[in-house]
Amino acid sequence: MSRLDRTRTSAHQLRPFFSSQNLLNRADGSAQFDFGESSVMCSVVGPAEVKLRDEKLDKATIEVVVRPLVGLPGIKDKAREQAIRETLEPLILSGLHPRTGIQIVIQTMKDDGSILATAFNATILALLDAGIPLKSILGAVTCIVDAETNQILLDPTTQELANAKSTHTFVFDNKSSITSDSKQEDKEAVEVATLYSDSTGLFSEEEYFECAQICYKAVQAVHGFIRTAVQKKLEKEQQQIHS
Amino acid sequence: MATPAFTFTPSTFQKLHPAEFFRRFTTEGVRPDGRLLDAFRPTTVHHGVISTANSSAMVRIGGTTVVCGVKAEVAEPKLDAPDQGYLVPNVELSPMCSSKFRPGPPSEQAQAVSEAINRVLKESKVLDLKDLCIEEGKAVWVLYVDAVCVAYDGNIFDAALAAIMAALKNVRIRKPTYQEGTIKVSGGSTATDENSFTLNLARAPLSATFAIFDTTLTILADPNVTEESISDGQISITLDETGLLCGVTKIGAASCSQSVMRDCVQSAKKRTLQLRAIMSQQ
Numbered sequence: 001m002s003r004l005d006r007t008r009t010s011a012h013q014l015r016p017f018f019s020s021q022n023l024l025n026r027a028d029g030s031a032q033f034d035f036g037e038s039s040v041m042c043s044v045v046g047p048a049e050v051k052l053r054d055e056k057l058d059k060a061t062i063e064v065v066v067r068p069l070v071g072l073p074g075i076k077d078k079a080r081e082q083a084i085r086e087t088l089e090p091l092i093l094s095g096l097h098p099r100t101g102i103q104i105v106i107q108t109m110k111d112d113g114s115i116l117a118t119a120f121n122a123t124i125l126a127l128l129d130a131g132i133p134l135k136s137i138l139g140a141v142t143c144i145v146d147a148e149t150n151q152i153l154l155d156p157t158t159q160e161l162a163n164a165k166s167t168h169t170f171v172f173d174n175k176s177s178i179t180s181d182s183k184q185e186d187k188e189a190v191e192v193a194t195l196y197s198d199s200t201g202l203f204s205e206e207e208y209f210e211c212a213q214i215c216y217k218a219v220q221a222v223h224g225f226i227r228t229a230v231q232k233k234l235e236k237e238q239q240q241i242h243s
Numbered sequence: 244m245a246t247p248a249f250t251f252t253p254s255t256f257q258k259l260h261p262a263e264f265f266r267r268f269t270t271e272g273v274r275p276d277g278r279l280l281d282a283f284r285p286t287t288v289h290h291g292v293i294s295t296a297n298s299s300a301m302v303r304i305g306g307t308t309v310v311c312g313v314k315a316e317v318a319e320p321k322l323d324a325p326d327q328g329y330l331v332p333n334v335e336l337s338p339m340c341s342s343k344f345r346p347g348p349p350s351e352q353a354q355a356v357s358e359a360i361n362r363v364l365k366e367s368k369v370l371d372l373k374d375l376c377i378e379e380g381k382a383v384w385v386l387y388v389d390a391v392c393v394a395y396d397g398n399i400f401d402a403a404l405a406a407i408m409a410a411l412k413n414v415r416i417r418k419p420t421y422q423e424g425t426i427k428v429s430g431g432s433t434a435t436d437e438n439s440f441t442l443n444l445a446r447a448p449l450s451a452t453f454a455i456f457d458t459t460l461t462i463l464a465d466p467n468v469t470e471e472s473i474s475d476g477q478i479s480i481t482l483d484e485t486g487l488l489c490g491v492t493k494i495g496a497a498s499c500s501q502s503v504m505r506d507c508v509q510s511a512k513k514r515t516l517q518l519r520a521i522m523s524q525q
Contacts, residue, residue, distance in 0.1 A: 075361070078354035086495035090475060167366070176498055193498035199491040200366040202483075205508055208491055209501060 005157045007036070014141065014155045014218055019122075019229045021129045029130020033122035035155055037112035040119045042126035043105045050101030060094035061101045066119070069108040080106075080116060084123060087171060087196040093133040102132060113158040114142040116169050116198070121222060128230055138195055139222035140171040141215045145207055152211055154218050166201025168208070170194055170215040174223045192216040262457070262473050269461050276467065283451070283465040283514055288409050288522045297386075297416055300409035305467060306396030308340075311406035313388050315416045317426055320376070320383040328375020328383035332360050334390045334403045341395035341468070356400055359492070360390075360407060363481055367448050367489035369411070374443060377419055382426050384416060397467040400479055401452050408447045409522055415439045446483035448490070449518050451511035453478045455496035462503065464510060478504070480511035484519065 003011065015036025024030035027043035034040075047060055054061045064085040066077040084106070092102065104126070106119050120140035127134060144156045144164035153160055161167060176193040192212055199208060257264040257275075268274050278284070284305030293299035296312035320327060336344050336353040344350055349357075364370070375384040388410065390403040417439045419426045429438070454466035454474035462478070463470055471477075476496025481489040488508070493499055 075354040075358040078351050079358035082351055082355045083494055086476065089495060090497050173498055191500050191502070193500045194493055194504070195498045197491060197493040197504075199488070200362045201489070202367055203488050205488060205505075208488060209505075212501065 003153060004159045004163065011151050011153050012214060012218065014221060015157075017222070017225045019125055019225070021125055021229065021233050027126075027130070029126045029128070029132070031122050031125035031129050032109070033118055033125055034110075035112075035114050035118050035121075036157070037110055038114055038118045039109040040115065040122040041107045041109050042119070042122040043107075044102065044123075044126045044130040044132065045105075046102030046130065046132060047097035047100035048103065050099070054101065055099050056094075058095060058098050060092070060097040060099075062088055062092060062094065063101060063103045064088070065103070065105045067105065067107045069111045080119065083116065083196065083198065084119065087120070087138070088123070088127075091135050091138060091173065091195075092127070093135060096133050111158065113156050113161045114169075116140070117142045117155075117171075120171055120196075121226070125226060125229065128226075129233075136173040136175045137223065137226055138171050138173050139219040139226065140169065140196070141218045141222060142167065142169045143211050143215050143218075144168070145201070145203055145211070152207075152214055154214065164201060166199060166203035166207065168199040168203075168211045168215065169197070170212060170219070171196035172216055172219045261469070265470070265473055266457060269456065269463075274463065274470065280462065281464045281510055283517075284467070286405075286518060286521055288405065288524075290409060290413055296410075298410045298412075298414040300406050300413075302402050302406040302409060304398055304402045304405070304465065306394055307392070307398055307402045307467075308394040309334075309390050309392050309399070309402040309406040311388065311390040311403070311410040313386055313410045313414050315384050315386050315414070317377065317382050317419065317428065318385040320380065324372070325380040326376050326383075327372035328385055329372060330361075330364055330370065330386045330388055332364060332388040332390070332407060333357050334360060334392070334399065336392050336395065336399065340392040343468075344395070352399070356403060359400060359479075359490075360404055363404065363448050363450075363490050364407075367481075367483065368445055369408075369448065370442060370444060377426060382419075386411075386414070395468060397469075397471045398452050398465050401450050401465065404448070404450050404481070405518060405522070408449060411442060411444060412447060412522075414442045416442075446485070446487075446489070447519075448481045448483045449515040450479055450481040450490070451507075451514040452480075453507050453510070455499065458497070460496065460499060460503065462507065464514070478507050480508050482511055482515045486512060 018034035020032045029044040032041040050061050064081045066080045117140035124138050143154045145166045147163050147165040173195045287303045289301045292301045293312045297315045298313040301310045334357045338344050417428050419428045454463045455476035456474045479492040
């Protein structure tokens, strides 16, 4: 039952998280998030001026730019831009800043698999750092179904992704956990609500829903980490003000 | 004195409050075009519409029409896969199909749809790319799969994927002949079973797309362009002939529960069966 990634012993183990906030001094908010050796940095500028043709009368215009690790942006990056923007649209309280723009730039720093999930997590931390009003936070994680063992492996590395029969990225907000608490008596599988889901490869319906369940449980750890990271940042800022 | 009430004609109301206009229909379980919430538009598939291509197909889903042509060319293989050919799918959304697309480089939507189709073809292993090898490390077949939208009325992903799969099923490629170290592909006489070969597709994935409308998360099957513009999100389910899933995407709108996803998968299974019947009839 050993994974190709020797640093982890369990199939359901995530790589160590790392995050850093307020790294860029020219952006309103910035953050870096790491899943092990995968690292993505995100910068947020907004609410700021927006071109007249992109202006929305009642909401802020959200623009996402994804820059790859190497080379010029391609269709893969455009698809990621669409995914991240569409997922953030219902979360950002854009009605509070009409006729403005929020520009989010995402740069892959290191790639060892699960880049989209890493990008989602870096983006939400950057949005929190910028003080953009949000309805809830989100957390993302990737899992694969291994081609040989048919096991579900969480947070795959590039090496593990190459051996995948199917790859699944899930994003959950932290509001669906409230409804699950009320179902504690019901020991059946918790009804998880997905904010964003993207699965490719060959898989059965049961595999898909099982992956959703496993990823949902793992994302609780990501939510907890985001909360702790923001808490620590605020404590440090308080100390600096009082010292 | 009673203040006069404002009354609008339905078309004016639709322009002023598009989402509210739509809500009046969805609460009754129908849509303005008369369809039930889970109904797909009439679909037709035509094969061999472009005689100069290796294969072609035209798919109409309601008002959305996509024409797909497949062209096979000889090229050098990619460095990391010297014994494999490759597919280059491309979905084109130009001002020809709708005024919402401006001339210039491909829009984000066109690129995102092209990438989505590229991933389905690659990761569901539709084709064994080793079949496209002519001479390892020197020459392979590259298939340029171009899906051009000629009329846009929503749901480009389903129409483009169906057109691409219909075209790929009938690809006929001339067998190359070797003359003094160069590869020659004759264009002359008609392609027959001796001088050409067809592709061996492992599977033919087809999709069903649904729009997510309103805070009630009402699911609308096969959205047209108006429904797409007022919807917040989209769910796409791609299945192969055996019922295996080849792709599940849920993007935009608030969180959707598992039961919503399950219903979409069931609806997609019925729809893709229907679509396969239509494709094999023509």
